Structure formats: C-alpha cells, structure tokens
Amino acid sequence: MGAGISGLVCAYALRKAGIDAQIVEASDRPGGVIRSERRDGFLLELGPQSFAGTAPLRQLCRELGIEGELLEAPRRAPRFVLVGGALREVPLSPLAFFASSLFGFGTKWNILRDVFGVSHPPEQDESIAAFVRRKFSAELLEKLVGPFVSGIYAGDPEQLSLRGAFPQLHEAEKSAGSIVRGMIRSAEKNDAPRERPSLLTFREGNETLIRALAANLGDALRCNAEVIAIQRRTKSSVAGYEVCLSAAGRDETLEVDHLIVATPTNAAAELLRQVGAGFENALQGISYAPVAVVSLRYRKNAVGRVLDGFGFLVPRSAGLEILGSVWNSSLFPGRAPEGHVLLTSFVGGTTNPQAVTRSKEELSSLVHREIAPLLDIKEAPVFSSVNVYQRAIPQYTLGHTNRLAALSALGAKYPGLWLTGNYLCGPAVGACLERALAVTRDIVKGAT
Ligand SMILES: Cc1cc2nc3c(=O)[nH]c(=O)nc-3n(C[C@H](O)[C@H](O)[C@H](O)COP(=O)(O)OP(=O)(O)OC[C@H]3O[C@@H](n4cnc5c(N)ncnc54)[C@H](O)[C@@H]3O)c2cc1C
Numbered sequence: 001m002g003a004g005i006s007g008l009v010c011a012y013a014l015r016k017a018g019i020d021a022q023i024v025e026a027s028d029r030p031g032g033v034i035r036s037e038r039r040d041g042f043l044l045e046l047g048p049q050s051f052a053g054t055a056p057l058r059q060l061c062r063e064l065g066i067e068g069e070l071l072e073a074p075r076r077a078p079r080f081v082l083v084g085g086a087l088r089e090v091p092l093s094p095l096a097f098f099a100s101s102l103f104g105f106g107t108k109w110n111i112l113r114d115v116f117g118v119s120h121p122p123e124q125d126e127s128i129a130a131f132v133r134r135k136f137s138a139e140l141l142e143k144l145v146g147p148f149v150s151g152i153y154a155g156d157p158e159q160l161s162l163r164g165a166f167p168q169l170h171e172a173e174k175s176a177g178s179i180v181r182g183m184i185r186s187a188e189k190n191d192a193p194r195e196r197p198s199l200l201t202f203r204e205g206n207e208t209l210i211r212a213l214a215a216n217l218g219d220a221l222r223c224n225a226e227v228i229a230i231q232r233r234t235k236s237s238v239a240g241y242e243v244c245l246s247a248a249g250r251d252e253t254l255e256v257d258h259l260i261v262a263t264p265t266n267a268a269a270e271l272l273r274q275v276g277a278g279f280e281n282a283l284q285g286i287s288y289a290p291v292a293v294v295s296l297r298y299r300k301n302a303v304g305r306v307l308d309g310f311g312f313l314v315p316r317s318a319g320l321e322i323l324g325s326v327w328n329s330s331l332f333p334g335r336a337p338e339g340h341v342l343l344t345s346f347v348g349g350t351t352n353p354q355a356v357t358r359s360k361e362e363l364s365s366l367v368h369r370e371i372a373p374l375l376d377i378k379e380a381p382v383f384s385s386v387n388v389y390q391r392a393i394p395q396y397t398l399g400h401t402n403r404l405a406a407l408s409a410l411g412a413k414y415p416g417l418w419l420t421g422n423y424l425c426g427p428a429v430g431a432c433l434e435r436a437l438a439v440t441r442d443i444v445k446g447a448t
Pocket of ligand 1: 001002003004005006007024025026027030031032033034046047048049050051052225226227228262263264267291293389392393420421422423427428429430432
C-alpha cells in the first residue's frame, strides 16, 4: 500500500519475480512526492529536482525501457554556497579543497589529522554537528556541512544523528579510526565506482519513472483506494492480513499473505496501531521537515549573473529564509523555453518550520526578494509555482537507529508484514528504491 516510488518498486519487482502483487494508493495519482508538470513551455518538478544515477536506478530504467529518456546533469557543474554575502564555489575534489580560500588552515589541518591520525566515535549517538566539530571544525559545519544537510534533509545538524543519517561516516571512523581511510577501504571492499553517480532526470521530468512503473503495473495499481484499517487474518491459520479499503465511497476488504506498508510514518503508525502495540510509538518518533518548493521563472536578460552551475546552498547564519536554490534550466535542457530561466528554491525545514505557513504569494515574493540581489535579477518573475509539503523529508534525529531497531524487532513478530519508505535507509529516491528491492528480495526468498 502507498504508490510512491517505494511502493511502486516493490509491486514491480514482486510481479517481475512472478508473485501476484497489487498496490493501492489513497490519492488520485501514483508517485507520492515525485511530480512533474509542464506549464507554458516550462517543466516544473514539484518534489525532487533530480536523483543520483545509482546502478540499481539505471538498471530499473533499462528494464522499463526509459533509459533513453534519461538526462545527465553536467558532472562538473559547480555548486555554490553563500558565504560573506557572495556565492562561493564549493571545492569538490581534495585538491580543490586544499587550494580553496573558503576554508582556513585549522579546517585543512584537521582533515589531514583525520587522514594520518586515529580517532574513535563515542558510544552514544552523536549529532552531525557534534561530529563535525569534534573531528574537523565549526567552520566546516557552518560553511559546508550545515548547508549540505539542509539540502538533503531540510534538517538541523544539531538534531540529526550521524549514524542514522550518514551511517557510512560513522562506520568508517569506527572501523578504520579515520573517516578518509575508512571510506577508501569500504569503497575498495565494495568495488564501488570511483566517480560519484551523476545527477539524473528524464527528458519529460522525474515523473517519467512513475509513469513507466504505473504502465508496467497496469490494473495491479489502484488509485483512489485508501487503506483505512489493517488487522491480522483471523479466518485462516496461515499468517496474513485483512486490509480494509475505502474506494469510490465503498469499503472493501482484501485478504493478503504479505502486506508491504509503503506510506509515510503517520499513516503507517495509525494503521499498524491496530495490528500490534509498539509500532505507533516507534513510527511517531520519526518527525518530518516541512518544505515549500518555489519555482520562479525569469526572462534570461533580466538575470545579470551567469547561471553556470547546479545552484547554491545557504548557511543558516546568512540570515535568509531560503535553504538553497537549484538552477534547473542550467542543469537540464527543455526546462524553460528559449530566452527564459527556471530556478527552484526551498524554504522552511526544521530550523524554520513557520516559514511554510505563509501564503503562496508571500512565499514567491520572499524567494524573489532573497535571490534577486544574489543573482543580480532586475525584474519580477514572469511566473511562479509554489508547492508546500507539511511533511516533506523524514528526520533521522538522535535515537533514529534505536527506533529502527525497535521497528525491526517488532516486524519479526508479524510474519508477512513489511515496512518500506524514505524513513528507513535514506530519503533519496535511489535509497528508497534500494530499500524496496531489499524487501522484495526477502519476500521472494521466503516464497521459494
Ligand atoms: C520537496 C522534496 C524534494 C526532494 N528532493 C529530492 C532530490 O532532489 N533527490 C532525491 O533523491 N530525493 C529527493 N526527495 C526525497 C524523495 O523524493 C522521497 O524521499 C521519495 O520520493 C519518497 O518516496 P516514498 O514512496 O517513500 O514516499 P511518498 O512519495 O511519500 O509516497 C507514499 C504514498 O503513500 C500514499 N498513502 C499514504 N497513506 C495511504 C493509505 N492509507 N492508503 C494508501 N496509500 C496511502 C501517499 O498518498 C503516497 O502516494 C525530495 C522530497 C521532497 C518532498
């Protein structure tokens, strides 16, 4: 249940393995937060703007026959961060980092100290902020890690757990006594590609992936069908679940051997409360950051700065409300008609949740007011689109790994019940896909 990317991939992979899977979705369309819209020649992404081209994601695109639709962002497109009122390029390679004047000697020395020294993570859960200050510097936290964490989680590094949000960093220090050595060792062990995966979208937007999955599923996908109650099967001695749906004003019950709950935590908590004690507590402990996605389009001639990169991130100390901005029309072709640019900014997050309570007009004026001086924009936008998510990105806060362990222990008591979604193994599209594939592998293994 739940036809975001997590649920769709589960249904697709199960059917591919010959298992009769059905998926129900409460809203009138599949895709969850992944949504693309064409308006007046512009291609708007209302949720994620792009996704990392990981191997499983590319493989899925190949299987669905949409690999030819993929667009890759220029690998070397610079990313900027707002420091001292100016957009400064983020160094992306070790050489560029040590050559950059963005960071002082202390930060660079502490990186070298990590490479050649030995350190150990504390026993207790550590916040990302505490980790960066302990290992590197407050400067690195302020200028780079904080904005980066805003970019992924719309979260607060003082609240987010390092081992929850970036387990590979925690493991690297634990296993090798050094982040850099540990990361190199783990990449060698996993035979990981040397280059980071590039950022992708599709010619007709991210929703292409959703449309292809939905087309593949055909009648196995039902929209406008909300799960309103779940209980363990009572009519048979075989483990399973009775799933009560409300569809077209009528209630109906499905009996299933396996149930994958691929909804956000609030819906999962509400429904699983009826199945067993403990689920609600663990699931409700996972909060989400609210985010407003504001896309503005301008005449190209009205923008003084050359938009030669990915976009920029904003440290909280800069005193702005935007978390960052993506320069869509610089990254991918076909996002804006000739002579125009499309820029998408994000407002809100856990450090400024009130921001999203403003009206759409206020949000679009706020973003224009804040980005205009940075990009030397001389005119008002010719169009704006504002999409507000009260619960956008799950927060992997301190204690997250304990909450997941509690969920996993509970899950083991309920055969045939599976949880998947963006609160488990990372919020990125690629992470949702990998978690969904792992769940389906376990189901298929159990069925054969
Ligand atoms: C603004 C924003 C920007 C992002 N940017 C990026 C990015 O640039 N790159 C990236 O990789 N990731 C990004 N992400 C994260 C990524 O898009 C999401 O984590 C991912 O798409 C979540 O997919 P999901 O299937 O787990 O959940 P969802 O997309 O939330 O889907 C859950 C589905 O369950 C349905 N549902 C809920 N209750 C019920 C019920 N009772 N019965 C039936 N159905 C129900 C919902 O209607 C929904 O369709 C972004 C997310 C947001 C919100």
